[in-house]
Amino acid sequence: MPTVKLQNIASTAPKKITKETVKESMQKVLEELDELQNLLYAEHKHSLLVVLQGMDASGKDGAIRDVFGQLNPLGVKVQPFKAPTELEADHDFLWRIHQHAPAKGMIQVFNRSHYEDVLVQRVHKWVDEKTIRRRMDAINDFEKLLVTHNNTQILKFYLHVSQEEQQKRLKERTEDPRKMWKYNEKDIAEAKLRKLYWKAYEDVFSHCGKIPWIIVPADQNWYKEWLIAKTVRDTLKSLKMKYPKLPAKK
């Protein structure tokens, strides 16, 4: 994998793409997505795992609401991963993750994921580098298991937000009553570790890149959400799924 340098990657939409065209396209994409999700559920052969990673205030929650929240909740599950519970910490780091692997026919969205164990834990040096490397190997084995043994498609999105936009959004959380519940003073300290996080992410992209990462410019929500929706649509479309036929009469 060639090394990605996040500082060289735009966090905004390409200039030629306007909010207006995207809004129009988004309607169509979501309609197609709705139909494809129904087909995924009906055919019951494949499953889809969507991993959402990104720094605080990069817009993971919004993407879940505006893309996956538009689909039939019968076939979509969302699982956030926060600091492990006592029982979770008494197991290997993939134990709690594996439990939420998607069943056939389902879309499973991870709000943060197993990657936190090679990101936040690395940045804060809670574990040594040898362990980090071993965890990355274990992650690769784990993702291979889902792909090989349950027909799972894995889409890994990194929401790429600029420092300015992130600061703006974190500030909003101290001012807008509807956003205050998201305020966490730790986020301010974490944001200061941006360079270390970027380095850790870049390493993840290269060592856990066999299933490639999709870096999503995330300063504008309309572009971010459209890109995610479009990628999911294209992935499901590529599966060439078919509705099962009526069973033969007995």
Add this chain to the structure above:
Amino acid sequence: MPTVKLQNIASTAPKKITKETVKESMQKVLEELDELQNLLYAEHKHSLLVVLQGMDASGKDGAIRDVFGQLNPLGVKVQPFKAPTELEADHDFLWRIHQHAPAKGMIQVFNRSHYEDVLVQRVHKWVDEKTIRRRMDAINDFEKLLVTHNNTQILKFYLHVSQEEQQKRLKERTEDPRKMWKYNEKDIAEAKLRKLYWKAYEDVFSHCGKIPWIIVPADQNWYKEWLIAKTVRDTLKSLKMKYPKLPAKK
């Protein structure tokens, strides 16, 4: 791994070992085991996974009762694996297994295990050989995960019973009212596939042998149970565990 030939391996105790000496020794082994299990629980650093495999009537249930049933149930869990449920079949074959991986401080016993997916399914040709090979690779990755990322000791026992003894035990199930609940007419058909099962087991020993298999002569219950108890005792002993000290006064 050198290929094991099950037909060349004794299913009875070595001649020099008598039932009397073993019975005497067993008392001591179980006492030590009881203490070591308490220590494992108290220290809360390691965990132990015991995999019990063997053909029908090879004595898995008896081993569970007479060895692990002697320990404090607070620290011992037993999980049988039968034909997968609908929900389990909608996931990769290790999904239901991983959920029962032992927490730190615990002994987890598997009555049958993930190995059924490369044994019964192979013998009956329910899956192709390529899938079997891939499953074996996935099993190796999975066991490595538990060892590397949760300090799990894995002991894999194959209970080796002769055709004669197996037939005798299956027949008992049709005659002894206390054993009839175990009777399953499918077992008779499965027993006829002994050669195919042995071949499948031999392949498992060699391809999934990085964590080695312990082949237990299982025609005599007293020997089988003593050997298992002794192996578990020796394994726990080798961990050099220590009781945690009293926390320092504040």
